[in-house]
Amino acid sequence: xxxxxxxxxxxxxxxxxxxxxxxxxxxxxxxxxxxxxxxxxxxxxxxxxxxxxxxxxxxxxxxxxxxxxxxxxxxxxxxxxxxxxxxxxxxxxxxxxxxxxxxxxxxxxxxxxxxxxxxxxxxxxxxxxxxxxxxxxxxxxxxxxxxxxxxxxxxxxxxxxxxxxxxxxxxxxxxxxxxxxxxxxxxxxxxxxxxxxxxxxxxxxxxxxxxxxxxxxxxxxxxxxxxxxxxxxxxxxxxxx
Ligand code: FPP
Numbered sequence: 347x348x349x350x351x352x353x354x355x356x357x358x359x360x361x362x363x364x365x366x367x368x369x370x371x372x373x374x375x376x377x378x379x380x381x382x383x384x385x386x387x388x389x390x391x392x393x394x395x396x397x398x399x400x401x402x403x404x405x406x407x408x409x410x411x412x413x414x415x416x417x418x419x420x421x422x423x424x425x426x427x428x429x430x431x432x433x434x435x436x437x438x439x440x441x442x443x444x445x446x447x448x449x450x451x452x453x454x455x456x457x458x459x460x461x462x463x464x465x466x467x468x469x470x471x472x473x474x475x476x477x478x479x480x481x482x483x484x485x486x487x488x489x490x491x492x493x494x495x496x497x498x499x500x501x502x503x504x505x506x507x508x509x510x511x512x513x514x515x516x517x518x519x520x521x522x523x524x525x526x527x528x529x530x531x532x533x534x535x536x537x538x539x540x541x542x543x544x545x546x547x548x549x550x551x552x553x554x555x556x557x558x559x560x561x562x563x564x565x566x567x568x569x570x571x572x573x574x575x576x577x578x579x580x581x582x583x584x585x586x587x
Pocket of ligand 1 (some may be wrong): 364365366367368369370382386389407408409413427428431445487537560
């Protein structure tokens with residue numbers, strides 16, 4: 347797949363902090379869970395659109411290591427939503443649904459707290475995607491993901507495999523969940539906040555940041571294009587001049 351360019355600026359990897367489901371639901375006097383359900387629909391639209399425009403990597407922040415602090419009912423609602431999403435993912439992959447036709451899905455994060463059944467569905471989906479004849483977009487769903495947790499996990503793995511050795515940037519990168527992927531060129535946050543919330547702490551060192559007030563369930567391919575247009579007018583110097 348040729349590298350996508352927005353104007354003259356190459357863009358291989360876009361990452362999204364999908365925020366605002368709760369406020370979207372509140373505005374409609376619906377439970378927060380209805381906002382998350384609507385959020386999943388947007389997620390699928392953006393996956394399909396990313397494949398259409400040939401974006402090489404798309405990362406979606408679905409559940410952070412800090413989200414366990416939410417009320418127990420919301421956490422269990424999000425886990426149930428993931429479970430039903432996985433059922434739909436497996437069947438949509440098998441039926442060659444257009445949403446996932448050219449997408450390779452992976453789940454990145456500490457998946458150990460998930461049930462064995464859920465981890466099995468993830469393994470089945472990932473294996474199915476790996477065998478696809480044509481992949482346009484590598485989609486990372488960050489679940490129970492934390493940027494700091496990812497770094498600690500990488501360092502611990504390095505130490506256990508290389509006792510007594512010093513770690514360097516290249517070695518650390520190779521132990522991250524995102525090992526082998528280009529760093530995100532653009533990080534989009536919906537819902538209007540201006541923070542990274544422990545997302546891609548290592549990988550975001552030179553990412554361009556874009557925030558929109560649009561709430562995640564209202565985010566559309568048009569909103570995505572607006573973010574890409576804003577990105578195309580940035581000047582990236584990576585510390586140079
Ligand atoms: C933030 O909105 C959203 C989340 C913590 C969950 C994100 C999950 C989805 C969009 C669904 C996609 C999930 C899968 C499994 C594909 P918020 O609840 O913080 O909203 P608020 O800031 O308005 O309260």
